[in-house]
Amino acid sequence: MQTRELGRNGRKIGAVALGTMNFVGTYGDADRRESLRCMAECLEMGVDHFDTSDVYGMGRAEQLLSEFLRDxxxxxxxxxxxxxxxxxxxxxxxxxxxxxxxxxxxxxxLGVDHIDLYYLHRHEPGRPIEDVMDTLMRLRDEGKIGAIGLSEIAPSTLQRALAVGPVAAVQSEYSLWSRQPELGLVQACGRGGVALMAFSPVGRGVFASQLPEPTAFGPGDLRQGMPRFDPVNWSRNLPYLQAFNAYARDLGHSPATLAIAWLLSRGPQVLALPGSRSIAHMRENALGATISLSAQQLAQIEAILPVGWAHGPRYGEAMSKGPEAYC
Structure with a gap:
């Protein structure tokens, strides 16, 4: 597993991290023992950065993670x-x-006295980011958190935050399925020495070896409210994904491995943050940090999945409230 810095001069962590939202049923039922086994396997593969939130399962993801953290x-x-x-x-x-x-x-x-990286999950409209940074920096000075992170913000918000103090990481959805961060956030993170933690790097399952079937999404599956999975948009997105899957197979990779290798090629500040409770899927994800793609291969991927190819917005009306818009 290659490593990358968590912010300028920050700790080095595996280029592929583990998100825990899937462990609490966001995409269907989750098994506690399977989730704990997945965490253990990830750690042995060099996936040593675990990401959670107080709202994943209304705290249940943190409680589950605490069982693993004990040892x-x-x-x-x-x-x-x-x-x-x-x-x-x-x-x-x-x-x-x-x-x-x-x-x-x-x-x-979590059963801990310190969190290494603490994010503002969403920026509250109307509250100056400078004030929020002051709050987070006080908690850092008290020793309760280490580095500061921000999530789903605009590049301009990052610029203002950096004027107050160091930001180690920004989370944003980024993949071949969602490329908006290329319109300023990737560049802003590079300039500011900030890690870009790209969540949903396999496009919420669309780059899995077995393509999802939206009509089979179970109760509570987050994707049910995402326009790209509605029948009309999905019928238009499917041929692109099938072509990408075929190209991945030609190269001897799984689609997830190839998608993450592409993502990590975007710059040394970019890290992949997939969320999966499947050991097999996480092995495919981690393999993406072990291969380098040639210029010819990158150009072929771009030809198969050109910028803006995905039909439909990534979020519906309800979920679009919170992420900051830009460009």
């Missing part, structure tokens, strides 16, 4: 997030009181 805390670079309330009247809260209360709750559920 492996010294080997795991731990990240969690705050700022989403699940309150429809006030879905995002970045106040100092809420952030501190959220952090204390996460520390308790």
């Amino acid at each position: 492996h805390r010294d080997r795991v670079v731990l990240a969690s997030k705050c700022g989403i309330t699940r309150n429809p009247e006030r879905p995002f809260d970045n106040s100092p009181e809420y952030i501190r209360r959220s952090l204390e709750g996460s520390l308790k559920r």
Whole structure:
């Protein structure tokens, strides 16, 4: 597993990380024992950065992760997030009181006294990012968190945050399925010495060896509300994905391996953050950090999946509230 810096002069971690949202049924039922086995296998493969949030399963992901951390805390670079309330009247809260209360709750559920990387999960509209940075930096100075992260922000917000203090990482959806970060965020992270943690690097399963069947999505599957999976858009997206799968097979790779190798080619500041409870899938994901693609191969991928190829927006109306728009 190749390693990359978690921010300028930050800790070196595996270029592929592990997201834990899938462990609490976001894409269907999850098995606790299978999830814990997946964590152990990931650690042995060099996937040593585990990412969670206080809203994944309303804290259940953190509680599950705490079971693994009891015996492996010294080997795991731990990240969690705050700022989403699940309150429809006030879905995002970045106040100092809420952030501190959220952090204390996460520390308790995780069974730790320190979180290595703590993210603002969503930036509350109308609250200056400078004020939020002040809050996070106070928590860092108290020793309760290590590095500071931001999620789903615009490049301009990152620029303002960096004027206040160091930001180690920014999370954003980024893959061959969703390339908006190329319109400024990838570049801003490179300039600022900030790691870009690309979540959903296999496109919420579209680059799996077996293509998803949207009509079979179970109750609670997050993808049911995503326009790219509705019948009309999916029928248009499917031929592109089939062509990419065929090219991956020609190269001797799984589609997920090739998709992550492509992502990691975007720059040394880019890291992949897939979420999976499947050991087999995580092996494919981790393999993406072991291969380098030639200029010819990258050009062929671009020809198969040109920028903007995906039909439909990545989020529906409800989920689009929170991520900052730009460009």
